Amino acid sequence: MRDQFYVIGQPIGHSMSPTMHNEWFHENQIHGHYDAKEVGISDLESIVTEFRSTAKGFNVTAPLKVEVMKYLDEVDPLAKEIGAVNTVINKDGRLYGKNTDGIGYCRGLSLVLKSPIEQENILIIGAGGAARAILCSLLHLGVKHITITNRTTEKALELKNGLRLKEQDVKVISITDAEERLGTYSLVIQTTSVGMKPNEAAKPMSLHNLSPDTVVSDLIYSPYKTAFLKEAEQKNAKIQNGLPMFIYQGAIAFQEWTGIFPNTINAYKLLEEKLG
Numbered sequence: 030m031r032d033q034f035y036v037i038g039q040p041i042g043h044s045m046s047p048t049m050h051n052e053w054f055h056e057n058q059i060h061g062h063y064d065a066k067e068v069g070i071s072d073l074e075s076i077v078t079e080f081r082s083t084a085k086g087f088n089v090t091a092p093l094k095v096e097v098m099k100y101l102d103e104v105d106p107l108a109k110e111i112g113a114v115n116t117v118i119n120k121d122g123r124l125y126g127k128n129t130d131g132i133g134y135c136r137g138l139s140l141v142l143k144s145p146i147e148q149e150n151i152l153i154i155g156a157g158g159a160a161r162a163i164l165c166s167l168l169h170l171g172v173k174h175i176t177i178t179n180r181t182t183e184k185a186l187e188l189k190n191g192l193r194l195k196e197q198d199v200k201v202i203s204i205t206d207a208e209e210r211l212g213t214y215s216l217v218i219q220t221t222s223v224g225m226k227p228n229e230a231a232k233p234m235s236l237h238n239l240s241p242d243t244v245v246s247d248l249i250y251s252p253y254k255t256a257f258l259k260e261a262e263q264k265n266a267k268i269q270n271g272l273p274m275f276i277y278q279g280a281i282a283f284q285e286w287t288g289i290f291p292n293t294i295n296a297y298k299l300l301e302e303k304l305g
């Protein structure tokens with residue numbers, strides 16, 4: 030019998046995860062199959078109970094990443110700190126939760142960064158769940174210079190104050206201050222939902238003072254290039270959309286389930302063809 034895997038969330042119809050994981054099963058000659066299943070909060074507990082005996086693993090997406098934690102047997106420390114799980118591994122009926130989003134994001138960055146990530150001076154725009162996953166993962170990797178800016182400064186302060194910081198330096202500044210100091214950052218990470226609607230012209234902040242030496246990354250990959258990324262590109266900065274993060278979070282999950290790290294280059298080509 031083949032091993033069964035899922036992604037659950039709501040809405041789930043446009044998820045690219047089944048295409049990507051099924052291609053990886055095929056490439057690696059693994060007898061597995063991955064499906065998307067529409068699941069809302071009210072059905073979550075019964076689905077997770079069912080998966081204990083029917084699924085080898087599953088991914089979890091919005092709006093279930095926080096809620097799912099209470100139905101699992103164990104959650105790893107980084108996922109606990111992030112406060113959300115996107116990957117579940119079924120070990121003989123025991124469900125183990127991890128979060129591969131932030132680490133996946135950081136692995137994807139290696140495609141555009143010239144120096145090791147620990148040496149970057151980073152500006153994160155946003156203070157929601159995605160920002161938290163990336164911030165915790167950057168701290169976990171030992172990044173020392175991080176600044177957060179957000180429309181609502183109090184939320185950025187709450188995010189910072191909720192973390193156990195060692196010698197790392199996390200600053201919180203207003204959007205206006207971030208706009209002014211933009212030229213001092215080597216990497217800008219856009220984590221808000223601004224730009225997600227098709228043809229949306231809004232940007233979370235002005236890029237007037239952007240230097241061409243700064244790498245600008247946006248977690249959104251549909252639309253493929255947000256207005257924010259287009260402006261950064263016009264200013265000759267190196268840009269990256271959210272596709273590498275999506276692929277690497279999936280690749281790390283695939284490795285957790287099968288022991289094999291899959292081919293991310295082929296996945297990139299496959300998904301770029303569909304989305305680009």
Ligand code: ATR
Binds near residue numbers: 157158160184223
């Ligand atoms: P996610 O889990 O995807 O990060 P979230 O937790 O709802 O989603 O967080 C959304 C982020 O996008 C927040 O940083 C939010 O800013 P506020 O804290 O001020 O609400 C930001 N955001 C959403 N809509 C925005 C808008 N129109 N302009 C600026 N920031 C926006």
